Amino acid sequence: MNEEIPTPADRTAWLAAFLSKYPGLQGTELWGKQGMEEAEIDAFFDTRAPAYRFIADRFLRPSFEPATAPPTPLMSWWLLLYSFSMLSRYQPRKWSEALDVDKSSSAAALEYALDIALEVIPHLVLEGLEQQPILLAKPMAF
Numbered sequence: 217m218n219e220e221i222p223t224p225a226d227r228t229a230w231l232a233a234f235l236s237k238y239p240g241l242q243g244t245e246l247w248g249k250q251g252m253e254e255a256e257i258d259a260f261f262d263t264r265a266p267a268y269r270f271i272a273d274r275f276l277r278p279s280f281e282p283a284t285a286p287p288t289p290l291m292s293w294w295l296l297l298y299s300f301s302m303l304s305r306y307q308p309r310k311w312s313e314a315l316d317v318d319k320s321s322s323a324a325a326l327e328y329a330l331d332i333a334l335e336v337i338p339h340l341v342l343e344g345l346e347q348q349p350i351l352l353a354k355p356m357a358f
Contacts, residue, residue, distance in 0.1 A: 237278040239285060256317060269339060271351045290340040300326075 235241050241264060251258070265268040268289055276285035304311040317323040343350050
């Protein structure tokens with residue numbers, strides 16, 4: 217492996233292209249400002265990385281087009297589950313092979329995604345019906 221170290225200009229161009237997919241970060245200083253009040257910090261993160269499902273969980277979500285809002289979490293989950301359903305309906309043999317833990321390296325990840333979907337989807341549908349975020353406390357792990 218004989219990779220060249222990118223020049224600062226290359227890194228800046230790459231970072232600009234990467235950040236253009238995250239509309240919440242446009243026009244912000246990535247490393248924050250000194251002396252911000254707690255309310256300012258909360259407002260900063262509320263607008264750029266809103267809480268998702270749990271009070272302490274925040275995520276930046278990429279958009280498909282620059283300068284457009286990213287899809288909602290419900291839309292992202294719908295797309296994922298719709299893709300899984302199309303694969304299972306039209307390519308059942310490949311879907312079965314993908315779920316075979318003994319043969320597929322992605323089987324555990326697929327099972328995990330399907331298990332999480334059982335918890336996430338009802339919560340996100342309720343949020344959609346209520347038209348406001350419903351944030352939960354983190355469940356205790358044993």
